[in-house]
Amino acid sequence: MWLRPERPPRDRRLTRERIVDVAVAVLDAEGHGGLSMRRVATELGVTAGSLYWYVRTKDDLLELALDRVLAEVSADPGAPGWRPALAALARSNRAMLLRHRWALSELTLRPNLGPNALALAETGLRLLERAGFAGADLDAAMAAVNDHVVGAVIAEVAWHGTLERMGESGAGWGERAAGYLREVAARHPALARRMAATGEIDVERESERRFEFGLDCLLDGLAARRLAPPPP
Amino acid sequence: MWLRPERPPRDRRLTRERIVDVAVAVLDAEGHGGLSMRRVATELGVTAGSLYWYVRTKDDLLELALDRVLAEVSADPGAPGWRPALAALARSNRAMLLRHRWALSELTLRPNLGPNALALAETGLRLLERAGFAGADLDAAMAAVNDHVVGAVIAEVAWHGTLERMGESGAGWGERAAGYLREVAARHPALARRMAATGEIDVERESERRFEFGLDCLLDGLAARRLAPPPP
DNA sequence: ACGGCTCCTTGAACATCGTTCAACGGTATT
DNA sequence: AATACCGTTGAACGATGTTCAAGGAGCCGT
Structure with missing residues (x-):
């Protein structure tokens, strides 16, 4: 192309x-x-x-x-260190995918080697280079962050879509689903516990919380694997 | 449904x-x-x-x-600790998605609340409960692992698909692409460095390596956020 | 054994989709 | 002014998901 x-x-x-x-x-x-x-x-x-x-x-x-x-996703040039900068890039990426939800399904099955995709990869790589990554770990670190972004947005979009379909299904939905839900809860206690604990929750807020949680975990792991401290 | x-x-x-x-x-x-x-x-x-x-x-x-x-993804019941068990579950999940690559695109835009999806969620949650997670962190930890699996497989499938298309494009492909590649390399030095460093690589091996790298990072981060050591 | 009833399958049809192609008008070149 | 080519049209093709009247196949009650 x-x-x-x-x-x-x-x-x-x-x-x-x-x-x-x-x-x-x-x-x-x-x-x-x-x-x-x-x-x-x-x-x-x-x-x-x-x-x-x-x-x-x-x-x-x-x-x-x-x-x-x-092209819409960009790094924050004013970020103080590699970690906030990488997080900002990931957040910008996530925000773009949430703005254009169709892009995910395309990203799934289509190779993307367009100029903007490559430019995006470049900024990410430079960031990680300055952070002290090199060699094969550089690629793996970049991939890990991107994978988390993509995976998290997929989960959020699917979740959101599920609730949308439930809304469309008209009024009598809850009654028809009740039996199924009860059976599920009986068979899966841990799942039932979680469903009970989180009543009516805001999908967007909760998705963002989970995204930040996973990102923090990931960045912790990356920080421990850095070869050298960032050059002065 | x-x-x-x-x-x-x-x-x-x-x-x-x-x-x-x-x-x-x-x-x-x-x-x-x-x-x-x-x-x-x-x-x-x-x-x-x-x-x-x-x-x-x-x-x-x-x-x-x-x-x-x-239904094909399952946990290894004989895993010694929460961390190897969670890693095994993630690997089993990844293996299934690689066996049925079409499942990814469906997972992307379709809510999945089928019995097997719920059973899978249950085993994951129980695993994390025994690991010492509870409350909102439990959901976030589960999501983080799943997101990494999904994101990593997406990247691998897209990469693999790119190479397949290149193969289909007949012989004269390399020559037509050379100009574009040269321009890209000139504009993006970091990208060019990585492309030069990794010559002919095995997509499957490299994808698995990156997956394990990211998984390790993530599990490190999760281990640090555990509320309590696993109960005896 | 017979009529009636419901379950399942057929075959044709509809609308829409991506894609192709001969034809044709307008624009730039000679 | 004649020619060659660029860009658009409109009709067509095959394939798709889905619907529906019609009909056959098995079961039930009498």
Whole structure:
């Protein structure tokens, strides 16, 4: 994908950029399922076939959209040490994934080697280099932080989606689910304890708390594995 | 989904179980994109419409398939302490996700409250309870481990997929990519250093190494946050 | 043994999707 | 002014998920 440069054109009513703009907008508004070539085309006042002049396939368009939103995550240049800086980068990454929830499903099955993805990797690596990591541990440390971000957001999105579906299922839901829940609770005491302890909880707050907890654990482990203190 | 019990039937040539069997087989063999209602139906010697007697929608079928493979992950009952036991559970989880790579994309956007998912949560929670976790930290610790597993497998699958696509792109690929790579290397020195250091590497081995690295970091952090030593 | 009833399967249909392609109008080059 | 090419159209193809009237197959009550 990133090998195919855009045509140097003449009168074009369209652009890759404008197409990706609309695609991201549609994805943000209606999620993964809401994106279709025809939808993007109508939004641009054009027929679906035209898009294929600028984009080889729908997958390519998704790849472009993914890289577009990856540009939104950035490091905080004013962070005092490697640890706050790395945490800030992770938080920025998480915030972006929560803004564009469709990006996760794309990230899952699509390789992303776009310019913004690579730039993001670069800033992360430099951060860890200054922190005192090198060699194979550098890659592993970077991966560990990214994995935690991705895994945490996946869990949050799935959780949020579950509650949304419950809301959609109309009023009589609780009664039909009660039997199932009772059976589950009987079979799984530890799970029942946790469900009882956390009554009505705010998914966003709790997800953020868990994210910070895991991030702290991870950073503790990373700090212990640093080769050298950060250079002065 | 888990509220709808199967019909008590008469002569049925089909069963939910047989349908899910075939669905999992097709998914394993041909991935997410290879699954269609018609495909499953023909595999069972039946027309597509018949499936809708047993399954309300394709999404429901995927939910069933996901819970089916979730049954494959299990804890090692003979693990000596909480830490090896938790690590074994995480490894078993990872192994399952690598066996059924399609399960990841489903896990991403689908809530999973199936019986096997809940049983899995139960064993994890019991493990952490015995390790000395309680209250909100218990949930957070469980989530942190799961997040690392999911995130790590996602990264591995995406990486593997990238290399596969490169292989498909025919011979002349390297030449067309060389310019892009050179530009990337020039713009991103740290990235270039890492790419140069790790020449031809085995994706599976390296992914496993990174997984264990991150897991160790995480477990270190968790150990430090334990409320009490494990009860005798 | 027969009628009636419910369970399950069929086959055709609908809408929508990604993608292709011949045709065609407008723009720049010669 | 003639030509060549760029960008768009509109129709089409095949495949997809899902629905539904119709019909056959087994069981029940009489």
